[in-house]
Amino acid sequence: MTDIAKAAGISRQALYLHFPTRAELLIATTRHIDSVKDVDARLADSRAANTGRDRLASFIVAWGGYIPEIHGLSVALRNMRDGDAEAAAAWDDRMQAVRQGCVSAVAALAADKILRPDLNEKVASDLLWTLVSVENWERLVRDCGWSQAEYESHIRWLAEAALMAKD
Amino acid sequence: MTDIAKAAGISRQALYLHFPTRAELLIATTRHIDSVKDVDARLADSRAANTGRDRLASFIVAWGGYIPEIHGLSVALRNMRDGDAEAAAAWDDRMQAVRQGCVSAVAALAADKILRPDLNEKVASDLLWTLVSVENWERLVRDCGWSQAEYESHIRWLAEAALMAKD
DNA sequence: TGTCAACTTTACACCGTGTCAAGTAAACTG
DNA sequence: CAGTTTACTTGACACGGTGTAAAGTTGACA
Numbered sequence: 001m002t003d004i005a006k007a008a009g010i011s012r013q014a015l016y017l018h019f020p021t022r023a024e025l026l027i028a029t030t031r032h033i034d035s036v037k038d039v040d041a042r043l044a045d046s047r048a049a050n051t052g053r054d055r056l057a058s059f060i061v062a063w064g065g066y067i068p069e070i071h072g073l074s075v076a077l078r079n080m081r082d083g084d085a086e087a088a089a090a091w092d093d094r095m096q097a098v099r100q101g102c103v104s105a106v107a108a109l110a111a112d113k114i115l116r117p118d119l120n121e122k123v124a125s126d127l128l129w130t131l132v133s134v135e136n137w138e139r140l141v142r143d144c145g146w147s148q149a150e151y152e153s154h155i156r157w158l159a160e161a162a163l164m165a166k167d
Numbered sequence: 168m169t170d171i172a173k174a175a176g177i178s179r180q181a182l183y184l185h186f187p188t189r190a191e192l193l194i195a196t197t198r199h200i201d202s203v204k205d206v207d208a209r210l211a212d213s214r215a216a217n218t219g220r221d222r223l224a225s226f227i228v229a230w231g232g233y234i235p236e237i238h239g240l241s242v243a244l245r246n247m248r249d250g251d252a253e254a255a256a257a258w259d260d261r262m263q264a265v266r267q268g269c270v271s272a273v274a275a276l277a278a279d280k281i282l283r284p285d286l287n288e289k290v291a292s293d294l295l296w297t298l299v300s301v302e303n304w305e306r307l308v309r310d311c312g313w314s315q316a317e318y319e320s321h322i323r324w325l326a327e328a329a330l331m332a333k334d
Numbered sequence: 335t336g337t338c339a340a341c342t343t344t345a346c347a348c349c350g351t352g353t354c355a356a357g358t359a360a361a362c363t364g
Numbered sequence: 365c366a367g368t369t370t371a372c373t374t375g376a377c378a379c380g381g382t383g384t385a386a387a388g389t390t391g392a393c394a
Contacts, residue, residue, distance in 0.1 A: 001381080011341070013344095135302035154294065158294065168352090181372055
């Protein structure tokens, strides 16, 4: 909080006038980034795709491209999980929104009859949700040194291999 | 530290006589669990498998079955990543050991000529390492409500779909 | 001119980690 | 047996970070 106040050019106490707790500051920041970076518009594109396969691909690109924007925040919010129920709830809420995108993409695959027959939609959604997690992005991009483009193309490819019936 | 001391029936200060910092206590605990649960023996089994496919499967079962044992510790150690370089290094070290298992399993697939031809060994190892991360276990078992058996079988199946050439 | 809003400075409470010092009690040793 | 060592005790305190509280300053607006 001290560092943020300093960077903002106000006193630490003035910061508390705007944001009562550190958790609420972080949550407000995510809301702000969401509106500035227009996450809704990005995800709307993926909903507009015609085929299930395109929908899956554009969902992964839309969300995968958004991860770097919120990554620092994601780390901060996740580190508060233990100890601040409000922060945990805020983060979970955002992740549930991503999950909804996964469910929709999987439903589109199922509608096109290209979902692997040995997967039900729940399991497929869980797997996709896991594949596109921020943690996996961190591991591949930060720890393994992948570029963003490599991340997007390999995850897309992996999701297709995992979820789509063999042609 | 207070809680741990209380649970151990000694004073907080006595705890500091044994473990100079919280990070070192956590690190010592991982070492202790490793020896009690005999992680080496578990992974040795996976190295003994004959075919690449068996090796991959037994590696996933060995490591995947170990995750629940160290999960709580993993959370504590990961939460210290920012702020304690020693704890971060200790955790990274353990994850590098897992990565080594991934590299070996991928090499076994390559030796059997059943590694997907469009994947090089580095990329395949990175993907496998990501799939078997503790974070993915948390998501599937804790957040999605999967049983341990479901986790193991689906991750094994996913790893095979991701890494092995179509037959 | 007065009031309100945004901000300032200063001070303090609370928690958790880690340090320090002095004391005690039991075990080991010559 | 006396003396030392070892493992612990109690109690105090420093430090950093979050959050609270109170009184004072400044500028805008009515």
